[in-house]
Amino acid sequence: MLNLPSQPGTAGLVMLVVGAFAGVFVIVVLRGRIAHQLGAPSSEARPLLVTAALALTAAAAPYTLWRVTEDIRETAPITAAHARYVGAETKLVDGELVERIVELIPENATYAVAVAPGAYVEIRESLAQWLGYALLPRRQLRVAAVAEWIVAWGAPPATLGIRAVRPTLVGRNRLSEFEPVYLAEAPS
Amino acid sequence: MTRDLAVVAVANVFIVGAGFGVLRATGIRPALTDLTWTLGVGYLLGVAAVGAVGSALLVAGLALSWWQILLLCACVFAAGLLRRDGNRPPPGARRSGWVWALPAVALLAGAILAVDFAAQPLWTDDAWSIWAVKAHSIVELDGLNAAFLSSASLISADYPLLVPVLELVPLRFAGLPSELIPLQLGLAFLALPAALVALMRDRVPALTLWLVALAIVLAPTLQVQAASAVADVTLATFFALAGVAGWRWVEAGESAMLWLGGCFAAAAVATKFEGRAFVALLFLALVAAAMRRGRSVRNLVWVALAVTASALPWQLWSRAHGIGNAYSEAGGVRAAELPDTVVGFPGRRSRSPARSPTRPRGSR
Numbered sequence: 001m002l003n004l005p006s007q008p009g010t011a012g013l014v015m016l017v018v019g020a021f022a023g024v025f026v027i028v029v030l031r032g033r034i035a036h037q038l039g040a041p042s043s044e045a046r047p048l049l050v051t052a053a054l055a056l057t058a059a060a061a062p063y064t065l066w067r068v069t070e071d072i073r074e075t076a077p078i079t080a081a082h083a084r085y086v087g088a089e090t091k092l093v094d095g096e097l098v099e100r101i102v103e104l105i106p107e108n109a110t111y112a113v114a115v116a117p118g119a120y121v122e123i124r125e126s127l128a129q130w131l132g133y134a135l136l137p138r139r140q141l142r143v144a145a146v147a148e149w150i151v152a153w154g155a156p157p158a159t160l161g162i163r164a165v166r167p168t169l170v171g172r173n174r175l176s177e178f179e180p181v182y183l184a185e186a187p188s
Numbered sequence: 189m190t191r192d193l194a195v196v197a198v199a200n201v202f203i204v205g206a207g208f209g210v211l212r213a214t215g216i217r218p219a220l221t222d223l224t225w226t227l228g229v230g231y232l233l234g235v236a237a238v239g240a241v242g243s244a245l246l247v248a249g250l251a252l253s254w255w256q257i258l259l260l261c262a263c264v265f266a267a268g269l270l271r272r273d274g275n276r277p278p279p280g281a282r283r284s285g286w287v288w289a290l291p292a293v294a295l296l297a298g299a300i301l302a303v304d305f306a307a308q309p310l311w312t313d314d315a316w317s318i319w320a321v322k323a324h325s326i327v328e329l330d331g332l333n334a335a336f337l338s339s340a341s342l343i344s345a346d347y348p349l350l351v352p353v354l355e356l357v358p359l360r361f362a363g364l365p366s367e368l369i370p371l372q373l374g375l376a377f378l379a380l381p382a383a384l385v386a387l388m389r390d391r392v393p394a395l396t397l398w399l400v401a402l403a404i405v406l407a408p409t410l411q412v413q414a415a416s417a418v419a420d421v422t423l424a425t426f427f428a429l430a431g432v433a434g435w436r437w438v439e440a441g442e443s444a445m446l447w448l449g450g451c452f453a454a455a456a457v458a459t460k461f462e463g464r465a466f467v468a469l470l471f472l473a474l475v476a477a478a479m480r481r482g483r484s485v486r487n488l489v490w491v492a493l494a495v496t497a498s499a500l501p502w503q504l505w506s507r508a509h510g511i512g513n514a515y516s517e518a519g520g521v522r523a524a525e526l527p528d529t530v531v532g533f534p535g536r537r538s539r540s541p542a543r544s545p546t547r548p549r550g551s552r
Contacts, residue, residue, distance in 0.1 A: 001304065001415045002311055037287060037395045050396055057403050064406045065297055068304050076307040080189075083309035083367050087316045112340075129317040132342050136321070137328035142340040 002086070003074030004067055011070075015062040023059030027051060088134065091126035094173045097181050098134050101170055104183055105149050110139045112147035114162055116154025120176055127153055144186070152182040163187050192362035193306070199254075199361045200231070200375065202261035207234030209268030214447040217275040224389070225278055228382025232429060233448070235376055236455030237264045238357075239350035240498050243458055246349055247501040251331035254360040279390035290398035291385075297405045298378045301414070305374035308415050309367060315417040318344045320369060323355035327364050334509035344513040346506045348499070350458035351419045370417040377414035380425045381405055387432050387448075391439075419460050426456035427466050434470060438477045443487060449474075450491035454498040467495060 008016060026034075031051050035042035038050060078086065085095020105111055113128045131151060132140045141147040150157050150164045153173070157164040164184035172178040207230035211218065218225035238260060242252055250256055310316050321342045329336055337345045351373065358368035381401030388397055404410060414421045433449030436442055453470065456463035471492050478485050 001412050002308060004412070033286065034395060037285065038393055050399065053403070054395075054399050057399060057406060061293065061297070061402075061406055064408055064411070065300055067408070068300050068411065072300075072304050072307050075304070075309070078307075078309055080367060084365055086309040086311045087313065090311055091313065110339075126313060126317075128340065129313070129321075129343060132340065133316045133321040133324065136324050137336070139336055140340045 112144035203234035209265035212268030224386035242353035243349035284394035
């Protein structure tokens with residue numbers, strides 16, 4: 001869940017109190033009925049165990065469900081266009097930049113990805129995977145020398161030791177340190 | 189969005205139909221109005237059948253377009269109609285009295301969760317880097333494409349296909365890209381409590397059963413995992429139901445339950461590699477329990493063979509095309525790295541905390 005509240009806040013505390021009352025209600029009012037349902041005296045272990053489990057579940061229910069409704073309230077307004085690249089943003093990759101790259105590389109082309117060593121670790125570890133997903137049906141190759149296009153993140157291809165022609169600045173990553181993002185064609 | 193929800197709902201009705209086909213084939217004929225069987229066991233059996241058979245069809249060269257998915261569901265349903273004798277309704281529920289309040293709360297919680305699943309974008313890294321990328325590639329490249337799967341575009345390319353097949357349902361019916369993937373995968377989780385109740389209701393008091401069902405729906409970690417569009421909860425769902433059905437076979441010798449367990453076990457194997465180990469251990473436990481009770485294990489062996497056979501198409505295809513995963517290709521984990529691996533990669537911490545994606549962007 002993308003936007004679960006990290007703190008209970010006032011509403012969450014109210015839900016916890018409501019839950020506590022529900023738990024007490026189960027223990028005080030329903031204990032005898034639970035024993036009756038199970039066909040055992042209320043002093044036996046089985047009814048006690050079920051009563052305790054039901055009390056705990058009832059106590060947790062209001063707060064747990066409140067968290068989910070808060071997540072819905074925060075997450076539902078995300079537009080369809082933004083939802084397409086929320087996954088990239090969790091890795092500090094500017095999804096709009098990737099959308100621009102999608103428009104520039106032909107659908108049947110191959111490409112390779114190079115990331116500057118000084119980039120944040122999230123970007124270094126996840127950029128290639130995100131591009132593998134977002135740039136479909138374009139195919140990502142491990143070796144830049146045999147790819148038709150080069151995506152260079154954080155530095156021009158030459159600085160990253162990759163031969164390429166006509167490097168174009170696609171834009172700058174607004175979610176990190178405004179590092180430049182280049183797209184270049186491989187030398188024929 | 190409303191249109192997308194409607195067409196995906198129609199597709200899922202067909203999946204329930206496929207589940208009814210499997211139920212009839214095993215000799216169980218529940219009433220449509222028996223909702224725990226229809227929306228619990230029936231739906232999950234449909235998911236299992238579409239997932240496992242759909243995986244084999246992808247390997248056979250089909251691209252699982254929307255009409256092929258519908259035809260697959262219809263064929264599984266029709267296969268169930270071939271069995272005309274020996275169909276029995278499932279055992280009825282025990283009387284429950286005031287306990288009806290528990291399923292009411294479970295239903296409310298399930299409805300709230302379903303809305304949340306529908307609102308989730310595809311954001312967890314495993315969701316897009318392992319599962320959705322494979323489903324999208326099937327749509328974009330018109331079926332399994334060995335060149336793409338063996339390229340650098342995705343990790344864990346050798347994972348089985350049940351989850352991508354399920355993701356094809358919203359992708360094929362609602363179009364690409366679809367935000368309904370988390371909902372489609374989450375439905376399997378929402379069906380689990382109902383399926384558990386259906387399978388156990390004649391053996392366990394209704395109060396205890398619905399308490400467990402409610403606890404499952406309310407468990408925060410399960411909720412978060414189910415909303416993340418990854419395979420773990422799906423695997424757990426199938427494995428749990430395979431275990432319950434297997435236990436019923438050991439306890440009462442109901443052969444229908446053995447075959448139901450086999451279907452769920454096949455689905456667990458088709459979901460993740462870990463499913464193979466879980467299911468192997470489950471079958472070993474069932475063999476031991478059955479022999480202890482003096483029950484013949486011949487049918488159990490047949491079921492185990494059928495489960496193994498169901499996993500073979502993808503296994504053979506992926507090996508034949510040299511499809512591995514980035515982790516094993518990098519050499520896996522060396523013994524010296526195991527402690528770091530177990531305690532959580534201490535050297536890989538971020539220089540900066542990840543920001544919430546829904547907060548204003550570009551604010552620096």
